[in-house]
Amino acid sequence: MKKYERIFASIVEKIETGVFKEGEQVYTEKEIKDLYGVSSTTAVRVLSELENSGYIFRVQGKGSFVSKTLVNKKVSFTESNNFHKYFKDTVVETSRVIGVEIVQDREFCKKIGMPVSQLLKITRVKYIGDVAWAHQTNYISMKYLPNIDIGDIDSFKELATMIRKNYRIDIHKEKSKKKIKVITDIPESVAFYISKENEPCFEFDRFTYMPDGDIFEYVKIYINYKYYEIVIKD
Numbered sequence: 521m522k523k524y525e526r527i528f529a530s531i532v533e534k535i536e537t538g539v540f541k542e543g544e545q546v547y548t549e550k551e552i553k554d555l556y557g558v559s560s561t562t563a564v565r566v567l568s569e570l571e572n573s574g575y576i577f578r579v580q581g582k583g584s585f586v587s588k589t590l591v592n593k594k595v596s597f598t599e600s601n602n603f604h605k606y607f608k609d610t611v612v613e614t615s616r617v618i619g620v621e622i623v624q625d626r627e628f629c630k631k632i633g634m635p636v637s638q639l640l641k642i643t644r645v646k647y648i649g650d651v652a653w654a655h656q657t658n659y660i661s662m663k664y665l666p667n668i669d670i671g672d673i674d675s676f677k678e679l680a681t682m683i684r685k686n687y688r689i690d691i692h693k694e695k696s697k698k699k700i701k702v703i704t705d706i707p708e709s710v711a712f713y714i715s716k717e718n719e720p721c722f723e724f725d726r727f728t729y730m731p732d733g734d735i736f737e738y739v740k741i742y743i744n745y746k747y748y749e750i751v752i753k754d
Contacts, residue, residue: 522733523556523558523562524558524562524565524566524569525733527552527556527558527562527566528566528569528570530556531546531547531566531570531575532570532573532575534546535575535576535586540586541586542586542587542588543585543586543588544585544586545582545583545584545585546570546576546583546584546585546586547584548583548584549563549564549567550563552566552567561630561635561636564630564631564633565633567584568631568632568633569633570584571584572633572697572699572725572727573697574587574699575587596751596752596753596754597750597751597752598750598751598752599748599749599750600748600749600750600751601653601747601748601749602746602747602748602749603648603747605746606648606651606746606747607648607649607651611648611649612648612649613646613647613648614646614647614677615644615645615646615647615677615678616644616645616646616647616677617642617643617644617673617674617676617677618643618644618645619641619642619643620640620641620642620643620670620673620676621640621641621670622638622639622640622641622662622670623638623639623641623659624636624637624638624639625639628659632659632727632735632738633735634659634661634735634738635661635734637661637662637663638661638662639659639660639661639662640658640659640660640661640662640665640668640670641657641658641659642657642658642660642676642679643655643656643657644656644657644658644676644677644679645713645714648747652713652714652744653714653743653744653746653747654714654741654742654743654744654747655710655713655714655741655742656739656740656741656742657739657740657741658679658737658738658739659737659738659739660736660737661735661736661737664687664689664730664736665683665687668686680692689730689736691728691736691737694728694729694730694731694736695728695729696726696727696728696729697726697727697729698724698725698726698727699724699725699726700722700723700724700750701722701723702720702721702722702723702745703720703721703722703723704718704720706718706720706721706742707742710742714742714743714744715742715744719744719745719746720745721742721743721744721745722741722742722743722745722748723740723741723742724739724740724741724742724743725738725739725740726738726739726741727739
């Protein structure tokens, strides 16, 4: 078990046993560093994992606090894109690649809990017929994609298929975590495609993990509210 995983498990145990109660502040980045003798990168990743797992929420300038929600409750979760409500069955779904580049951003990596490295950034817009319904940006560590040709734009339309074919990584079968919220303040670069009338959107933050627990990719997705629905049953 890696250092961040041991610390994550330790803090989760404190939350689940009531050492940290709902609404109470948990350790700061500095306290994690001092208590467990780890680097800032590890401490930040621990807090990011706790937040992404739903155990804590973070308030800028104040700290991290135990969420007042049930965590890891077993439920039935079903997603639907609702296309049948708006389009004929014969309408085809397509993907348009609007950007592929290699980036290196220390602060961004720190924020999402990824080791600082070169990242492949792929931005796509998804269409049903001629209607743009989703905007998606994937960030993947270049260490998993050696010798990739970023000039072959068309190969990124079906990203998962390309990765499975060229690198033998099936991201749909790997473990992942997803955070979903509804937003009304849509980034202009996204609204241009999928929210031209200022409709609210679902915003997704998704992490996909390799078998060793390392982050394979971080994905930011926006979906026009009309084209996404979830049903949760306990």
